[in-house]
Amino acid sequence: MTFTIGRRALPALGLVAAGTARAQRAWSPSRPVTIVVPFPPGGSTDVTARLVAERMAPLLGQSVVIDNKPGAQTVIGAEAVARAAPDGHTLLMSSGTTLTINPLIGRNLPYKPEDFAPVVHVATLPFCIAVRPGIPDTLEGFVAHVRANPGKVTWGHNGRGSFNHIAGALIQERLNLDWQDVGYRGDAHQMNDLLAGTLDSILVGGATGLAVARSGRAKIIGWTGETRLPNLPDQPTFAEFYPGLVAVTWFGLLAPARTPSEAIARLNAAGAAATADATVKERLLNEGIVAAGGSPADFQAFLTREAQRWGPLLRRLDIQF
CATH class of the missing domain: 3.40.190.10 (Periplasmic binding protein-like II)
Known part of the structure; x- marks a missing residue:
């Protein structure tokens, strides 16, 4: 499946294994779950990841650890997750830079949007x-x-x-x-x-x-x-x-493509519960961040809209890296 941004078609993110309703059997992580953050510690993406990880851990029955892999406009961390085993134990805390902007301006990205399966839209910023x-x-x-x-x-x-x-x-x-x-x-x-x-x-x-x-x-x-x-x-x-003048980045959890649907479903349930937690929502708001949530399909639809929103402007600006 593809979605089109002007003259450029981008593959839709790998949602084929996604919805909670389609999970066929229970899945639980057998070891700690790692969330890769492609930014240094202390920034908004890192803060968001740590708040969500803390709440997800008891829901999954395993520790959820943060692994900061900054550099190259988030490419290093994203590539690491794209190449990780699709077993539900490695996630990417992406921002809009990684999967909205980079695929539109990166000339030789070592990852593609379809290398990831959306799990949950965590927040907007x-x-x-x-x-x-x-x-x-x-x-x-x-x-x-x-x-x-x-x-x-x-x-x-x-x-x-x-x-x-x-x-x-x-x-x-x-x-x-x-x-x-x-x-x-x-x-x-x-x-x-x-x-x-x-x-x-x-x-x-x-x-x-x-x-x-x-x-x-x-x-x-x-x-x-x-x-x-x-x-x-x-x-x-x-x-x-100025009606319609909206520009937000976002944070969301994604797994490597081909992660089993039952793992996506369980991770989505834990992530959505974390974003709905009153304490998490309040702490995020104190950072100017608005909790989101929803299903993997909701997140996929959001990502598609964001790519369509920014594609025409980026072509006019002719920004590349």
């Missing part, structure tokens, strides 16, 4: 825009300021091809902005420059944005999710002022 003092601190005021100062207002992101760079490019195109993007190797450096006043704004994940805002030296003026975060009801979204 809207980006937030934060500004330094001296820059208009409302969303509409900021947009007007950028338009009045073409090419002069700077915004930071995690490098060309990163998800927040692409989200910023969407905002730029949709709102007809001429703002100067500045790439960084991570959140910490751009956060420091924003607080030092040498960078006007940043477009980052919630945890970084909230840390900046709590410092009192910068202010979050808007989010890129569909709706306001329930724990931050006073902070608006772009979509409120």
Whole structure:
């Protein structure tokens, strides 16, 4: 099965072994389950994986351990899982970078989307825009300021091809902005420059944005999710002022393709229960992350929509690595 993004067809993720309803017999892990995180410890993907792993372990009757394999825009970790035994004991905590963006811009990826079977959509992560003092601190005021100062207002992101760079490019195109993007190797450096006043704004994940805002030296003026975060009801979204302007990355668990359906079903049940746990949901929200859940089929449908959403923009930007 394939799905098409403009002129480019991408294979659908390996969902052939997926639904809970189709599980034919019980399956339980016979040893600890490993979740590979293709990022260093401490970031949003890692935090999410550890929260979910902690809750999944008692439900599976086995330890669930985190293995950080960062590097090469998440390629190292993803390739390791794609090549792992399809026995239910190795999972990938993917972000949007790994299976939405990379397949669209990577020229020689060592993995393909169909190398993975979706297990559960864990969460979505809207980006937030934060500004330094001296820059208009409302969303509409900021947009007007950028338009009045073409090419002069700077915004930071995690490098060309990163998800927040692409989200910023969407905002730029949709709102007809001429703002100067500045790439960084991570959140910490751009956060420091924003607080030092040498960078006007940043477009980052919630945890970084909230840390900046709590410092009192910068202010979050808007989010890129569909709706306001329930724990931050006073902070608006772009979509409120500019309908349809939504840009979120995501986190989800995937297994190697050909993992038995009964293993996928059991892992999905544990993962979905973890995302529905009230404590997990609250702790994720404190990081600006919104728990998701659902079936493997739900996750597959979400992935298809995301690829279709970003494909046309990425072709126009002509970003490759």
